[in-house]
Amino acid sequence: MPRTKFTIAQVTSRLMLASCFMTPGLSYAADITWSGFASVAAGQTLGSDDAEYVVDNATGGAYDNTLRFLPESTMAIQAFAQVNESVSATVQAVAKGSNEKSFDTSFEWAYATLAVTDNTKINFGRFRAPLFYYSDFLDTSYAYYWLRAPTDMYVAPYSTTTGVSLNDFRYLGDFELSTQIWTGEEQIEFLGSPGELTDMIGINFMLAYDWIKLRAVYNTMDSAIEGLGVDTKLIYSAYAVIADYENFKFRSEYGNLEDDDTGLEDKFGYASVGYTIGNFTPHYTYSEQDRAAFFLAEVETHTIGIRWDYLPGTAFKLEYSESTTEATPCDPMSGMCLPPQETKIEVVAAAIDLVF
Amino acid sequence: MIRFNITATLVACIISFLSSHSFADVVVIVNPSNSVSELDDKWLSAIFLGKKTKFPDGSSAVPIEQQPGTSARDKFNENILEKNEGQLRAYWSQRIFTGKGQPPKTVNGSADVKKLVSENPVFIGYIDASEIDDTVKVIRKLE
Structure with missing residues (x-):
């Protein structure tokens, strides 16, 4: 993947150097706020075959039948500086393990924010593509009860985009309305072939009232993947319902990706319930995918897990998933398909999540 | 008599301990020159959660928190923000x-x-209600 790679030490030293240069003459810039998070996870598939279970669709991180620590461990540091009254800068460097690299560091967020009004801000630079409810803080797994957001829903082979994003937050009576309009581009890797997504234009609404949040997103983009002969416009839409009623938690998302040339669609979704008892949150999730746009596959997954809030800023998680895939292998040149093959895989993982 | 005095002292100690720690009243304060005289809980919560940056009269509002572990912080977070320390960490993360x-x-x-x-x-x-003096104005009392 053609993204700039640094070690976490290089990133830290660069950020620190940058913060030194910014200090003289700028009264605001002395206030650089450092934050960070980490998640160290270990897991493996159950059973003796060498089938892999992909846990991170952006890095390709996957568990197999050996205990693995790299596929979904993450560490990140973030620097935030208020440059002047209306401009701030945010840089977040995230180091992720995967199956091919021990740790790859990338800038998931690196942007300048211009506050146009108190309610409206414009971000210039590199930011999360808000495809899903959890996209913005997908790496910060401390912020949700799962060990990983449902992989059947979080299927995008990329998570970040470079461009411009307008973010608006306002109260409408007792309702909180967040609106984001963005445009950008991103280099991707899909089914092993490099490609690019350009002319991304999207709009994302979120309405919150008391204990419930509703979200809708619509996004179009041009997709070109030379190796697969793909050159098409994609239309993406998704919806989410998030409820936190006292100790009861409910999350559900549904997404639809359509290839505008062929009309073929990928559909994905999940429904999840959790219940907090003291410092423990057990949860259950059902998720599924129905893929037809680029390949034929149906996936169904059941996940149970528990989050233990050990201390503020530290959580332990344990999770088990059982996933069934029915794939229909097709030759892209001739269009000939073989009979569907069903595979079943179980995976178990444990993690410690920190924020600091 | 001595016994009574000891008992009374003990009771007084316990009462003062309870009132200055676990059961102390907490008050929300602004500068005396601020035109705000009261603020509803939703607005107060929005300021401390970073969702509002203004007082109702349109002037800037900048919240100040106490460090984790103080009884005033626990009381304010529980009553106004309706979040415990862990939930607040998740929110801010x-x-x-x-x-x-x-x-x-x-x-x-x-x-x-x-x-x-x-x-x-x-x-x-x-702040703790015991700290009130005329350098600040109380706009909300949490009992």
Whole structure:
């Protein structure tokens, strides 16, 4: 993947150097706020075959039948500086393990924010593509009860985009309305072939009232993947319902990706319930995918897990998933398909999540 | 008589301990020059969660928190923000790492909050009721 790679030490030293240069003459810039998070996870598939279970669709991180620590461990540091009254800068460097690299560091967020009004801000630079409810803080797994957001829903082979994003937050009576309009581009890797997504234009609404949040997103983009002969416009839409009623938690998302040339669609979704008892949150999730746009596959997954809030800023998680895939292998040149093959895989993982 | 005195002293000690710690009243304060005289819980919560940056009269509002572990902080968070320390950490981790905002400036305790609020009309904070004096104005009392 053609993204700039640094070690976490290089990133830290660069950020620190940058913060030194910014200090003289700028009264605001002395206030650089450092934050960070980490998640160290270990897991493996159950059973003796060498089938892999992909846990991170952006890095390709996957568990197999050996205990693995790299596929979904993450560490990140973030620097935030208020440059002047209306401009701030945010840089977040995230180091992720995967199956091919021990740790790859990338800038998931690196942007300048211009506050146009108190309610409206414009971000210039590199930011999360808000495809899903959890996209913005997908790496910060401390912020949700799962060990990983449902992989059947979080299927995008990329998570970040470079461009411009307008973010608006306002109260409408007792309702909180967040609106984001963005445009950008991103280099991707899909089914092993490099490609690019350009002319991304999207709009994302979120309405919150008391204990419930509703979200809708619509996004179009041009997709070109030379190796697969793909050159098409994609239309993406998704919806989410998030409820936190006292100790009861409910999350559900549904997404639809359509290839505008062929009309073929990928559909994905999940429904999840959790219940907090003291410092423990057990949860259950059902998720599924129905893929037809680029390949034929149906996936169904059941996940149970528990989050233990050990201390503020530290959580332990344990999770088990059982996933069934029915794939229909097709030759892209001739269009000939073989009979569907069903595979079943179980995976178990444990993690410690920190924020600091 | 001696026994009675000891008992009375003990009772007084216990009462003063309880009133100055676990059951102390907490008040929300602003600068005396601030035109705000009361603030509903929703607005108060929105300021401390970074969702509102203004008082109802349109002037800037900058919240000041006490460090984790003070009884005033626990009481304010439970009553106004309706979040425990862990839930508040999760809330701020969502906002910090998505660039939506930074948590309020944190100081050691009630005396430090009072000093900042008395010096600048943009600040709003909460302190133990026992710290109230005429350098600050009380706009909400949590009992």
